[in-house]
Amino acid sequence: MSAIFKDHASDRQMQVKWWSSRVAIYGTLMLWAFICLFPIYWTLTTSFKLAPDVMRGNMIPFVDYTPKWKGWESLGLSPRLIGEVSTVREEFLKRFWNSAVVALSASTLAVVLGSLAAYGLSRFNYRFGFMKNSDISFFFLSQMILPPVVLALPFLVLYKSLNLLDSRIGLILLYTLMVLPIVIWIMRDQFQGIPVELEEAALVDGLGIWGAFLQIVLPIALPGMVAAFILSLVLCWNEYFFAALLTSTNATTLPVMVASQTGSQGINWWSMAALSSAAILPLILVAILLEKYIIKGMAAGAVK
Amino acid sequence: MVWGSAAIFLTLTALQFLHDTGRSSVGFATWRPVLYAYLLWATALCFAQVIVNGEKGKRTLFVLPAALFVISLVVFPLLFALYISFTDWNLASLGGARPNGWDNMRQMWGDTFYWNALKNMVYYVAAVSVEYVVAFGLALLLNAQIRARKFFRVVFLLPLMLSPVAVSWMIGKSMLEVRFGPVSHLVREMGFEPSFFGTPEMARFMIMAMDAWTFIPFMMIMLLAGLQALPREVIEASKVDGASSWQSFKEVIFPLMLPVSVTAIVIRIIFKLKLADIIINVTSGGPGGATDSVTSFIFREYRDRSNVGYGTLLAIVYLVLIVIFITALLKLVSRWMERPA
Numbered sequence: 001m002s003a004i005f006k007d008h009a010s011d012r013q014m015q016v017k018w019w020s021s022r023v024a025i026y027g028t029l030m031l032w033a034f035i036c037l038f039p040i041y042w043t044l045t046t047s048f049k050l051a052p053d054v055m056r057g058n059m060i061p062f063v064d065y066t067p068k069w070k071g072w073e074s075l076g077l078s079p080r081l082i083g084e085v086s087t088v089r090e091e092f093l094k095r096f097w098n099s100a101v102v103a104l105s106a107s108t109l110a111v112v113l114g115s116l117a118a119y120g121l122s123r124f125n126y127r128f129g130f131m132k133n134s135d136i137s138f139f140f141l142s143q144m145i146l147p148p149v150v151l152a153l154p155f156l157v158l159y160k161s162l163n164l165l166d167s168r169i170g171l172i173l174l175y176t177l178m179v180l181p182i183v184i185w186i187m188r189d190q191f192q193g194i195p196v197e198l199e200e201a202a203l204v205d206g207l208g209i210w211g212a213f214l215q216i217v218l219p220i221a222l223p224g225m226v227a228a229f230i231l232s233l234v235l236c237w238n239e240y241f242f243a244a245l246l247t248s249t250n251a252t253t254l255p256v257m258v259a260s261q262t263g264s265q266g267i268n269w270w271s272m273a274a275l276s277s278a279a280i281l282p283l284i285l286v287a288i289l290l291e292k293y294i295i296k297g298m299a300a301g302a303v304k
Numbered sequence: 305m306v307w308g309s310a311a312i313f314l315t316l317t318a319l320q321f322l323h324d325t326g327r328s329s330v331g332f333a334t335w336r337p338v339l340y341a342y343l344l345w346a347t348a349l350c351f352a353q354v355i356v357n358g359e360k361g362k363r364t365l366f367v368l369p370a371a372l373f374v375i376s377l378v379v380f381p382l383l384f385a386l387y388i389s390f391t392d393w394n395l396a397s398l399g400g401a402r403p404n405g406w407d408n409m410r411q412m413w414g415d416t417f418y419w420n421a422l423k424n425m426v427y428y429v430a431a432v433s434v435e436y437v438v439a440f441g442l443a444l445l446l447n448a449q450i451r452a453r454k455f456f457r458v459v460f461l462l463p464l465m466l467s468p469v470a471v472s473w474m475i476g477k478s479m480l481e482v483r484f485g486p487v488s489h490l491v492r493e494m495g496f497e498p499s500f501f502g503t504p505e506m507a508r509f510m511i512m513a514m515d516a517w518t519f520i521p522f523m524m525i526m527l528l529a530g531l532q533a534l535p536r537e538v539i540e541a542s543k544v545d546g547a548s549s550w551q552s553f554k555e556v557i558f559p560l561m562l563p564v565s566v567t568a569i570v571i572r573i574i575f576k577l578k579l580a581d582i583i584i585n586v587t588s589g590g591p592g593g594a595t596d597s598v599t600s601f602i603f604r605e606y607r608d609r610s611n612v613g614y615g616t617l618l619a620i621v622y623l624v625l626i627v628i629f630i631t632a633l634l635k636l637v638s639r640w641m642e643r644p645a
Contacts, residue, residue, distance in 0.1 A: 029446075039463075116366045147598075149598070154384040245606065287462055294525075
C-alpha cells in the first residue's frame with residue numbers, strides 16, 4: 001500500500017521537506033551541543049598536555065599528543081603523587097573544602113529560612129504595620145535586584161569589626177542572603193501548588209500548624225526544596241565577587257584560587273586547566289545526575 | 305524576656321560604641337559579643353511570639369526568621385553604606401572616615417570612566433535581546449519531536465553550571481589565546497588575523513558572547529518550561545485550521561508565551577546588571593575601560609585604590625538607577641500586557 005503512495009510526486013516532495021527539516025533541527029542541535037561541550041573538552045584535555053602540546057594547539061589526546069599527568073601533578077593529584085605528602089594538594093583540598101562547606105551550609109540555611117517564609121506567605125495573611133502579604137513578598141523578592149557592590153563595602157567594614165573577615169561564617173551569611181530571594185520565589189510557587197484541603201484535614205485530625213507543615217506539606221514539597229537547594233548550591237559554589245573581597249587566606253574558595261593563579265610568571269596552562277577542571281567537575285556531575293531537579297527549579301517560577 | 309534580651313543587646317551596643325570611640329575603657333576587643341547578643345534577642349523575639357500570641361504567633365514564626373535575617377543583613381548595611389558614601393574614606397589613609405558633603409557627588413559627575421561603565425551596561429543589557437532570540441530558538445528545538453532529548457537538555461544546561469571564573473579562564477584566556485587558542489586557529493583558517501581584545505567593540509562583543517554562553521541555558525529552560533505548559537489543543541486547532549508552522553508560531557505560540565518571556569527577560573536583565581566576574585578576570589575593564597561594567601569598575605576602585613567612600617557612592621548611585629530602571633520596566637511591561645492584543 002504505502003509503496004504506491006510514496007511514488008506520488010507531491011508525496012515525495014513532502015518527504016524531502018520532512019527530511020530537510022530533520023537535518024536542520026539535528027544540525028542546529030549538534031552545533032549548539034558542540035559549542036556547549038567544546039570549552040569543557042578543551043579544559044579537560046589541556047590539563048593532560050605539556051608545554052609544547054599547548055603551544056602547537058594539539059587537540060585530540062593519543063592522536064596528536066600523549067597525555068601526561070603534569071597538570072594534575074601541580075595539584076598533587078596524579079597517580080604518582082597521590083600517596084605522598086604534598087603541600088599543594090593540601091592547599092587545594094583546603095580551598096575545595098571551604099567551597100563545599102560554604103556552599104552547602106549557605107544553601108541549607110537559605111532553604112530552611114526560605115521555605116518557612118514562603119510557606120507562611122502562601123498560606124496566612126499577615127499584617128506588619130502597613131505591610132501586607134504582597135508587600136512582604138515584594139520586600140523579599142526585591143533583594144534580588146540589589147547589586148553585590150552596594151553591600152560589599154559595608155560588609156567589609158562590618159565584618160572587620162565583628163571579627164568575621166576571612167571566615168567561613170561570614171561568607172555563609174552573605175551567600176544565604178544572596179540566594180534567599182530565589183529560594184523564596186521557587187518555594188512559594190511550590191506551596192501554592194499544594195491544595196490547602198490537605199492541611200485542613202490534618203488540622204481536623206489534631207495536628208498543629210507546625211505539625212501539619214512538617215508532617216504533611218514538607219514531604220510533598222520535598223522535590224521543590226531539592227531543586228531550590230541545588231540551584232542555590234550552584235550559585236554559591238560559583239560566587240566570586242564577595243569571596244575575592246572578603247577573604248584572604250583562611251576562607252578562600254575555589255573560584256578565588258582559580259582567579260589568583262594567573263599571576264606573575266606567565267600562565268601554567270596545564271596546571272590552570274587541571275585546577276579549572278577540578279573546580280567545575282563537581283558541578284558537571286551534579287548537572288548530569290540531578291538535571292531533572294535543576295530544570296524543575298528554574299521552571300517553577302517561570303510558569304504561573 | 306524580649307525586653308530583657310533587648311536590654312542586654314542595647315547595653316552591649318552602647319558599651320561597645322563608647323569603647324570604640326575611646327570614651328570608655330570597659331568593652332571587648334571586637335564587636336562579636338554584640339552579635340551574640342543580637343542573636344539572643346532575635347531568638348527571644350521568635351519564642352515570645354508563640355508564648356504571647358499563641359496560634360497567631362506560631363504563624364508569624366514562619367516569616368519572622370527570614371525577615372529578621374534579611375533586615376539585619378540588608379537594611380543596616382545599606383544605611384551604613386549611605387553614611388560611608390558621603391565621606392572621603394580611603395582604607396589606605398590612617399584618618400578613617402571624614403564626612404565631606406557633596407564632594408564625592410561632584411567627583412562622580414566629572415568621572416568619565418564611571419559614565420563610560422554605565423554606557424557599557426546599556427550595551428550589555430541590550431545584548432539580552434539577542435540571547436532571548438537564541439534561547440527561544442533552542443527551546444523550540446528541544447520542544448520539537450526529537451530523539452535523545454534528555455542528552456541535549458543536559459548538554460545545553462552544562463554552561464550554566466560552570467563558574468564565571470572558570471569560564472573566563474577556559475574561554476577568555478585559553479581558547480581565545482592569540483598564538484595557539486583553537487578559536488584563533490579557526491579564525492586564521494578563515495583568513496582573518498585574530499585579535500579578540502584589541503579593539504573596544506571586539507572586546508565588548510567577546511565579553512557579551514562569554515556571558516551569553518553561560519546564561520543562555522537559563523533563559524532556555526524557563527522558556528522550555530513555558531512551552532511545555534502550553535495547551536496542546538490550541539496549537540492543534542491552529543494546525544487543523546491550516547496554519548503553517550511559521551503562522552502558528554507567530555499567531556499562537558508567541559503571544560501565549562509572552563508572560564513567560566517577560567519573566568525570563570526581566571530576571572535575565574537583573575542578573576546582567578550584576579555582571580562582573582568575567583570582566584574582572586579576562587580584561588579587567590580594558591582596553592581603556594571599553595568593557596567595564598559598573599560592578600567591575602567599583603571592584604577595582606575598592607581593591608586597587610582602597611577608595612572606599614567614593615566607590616560606595618558610585619554603588620549607591622548605581623542602585624538608585626537600577627531601582628528606577630527596573631520599576632519603569634515592570635510598569636511598562638504590565639501596561640503593555642494589559643493592552644488588548
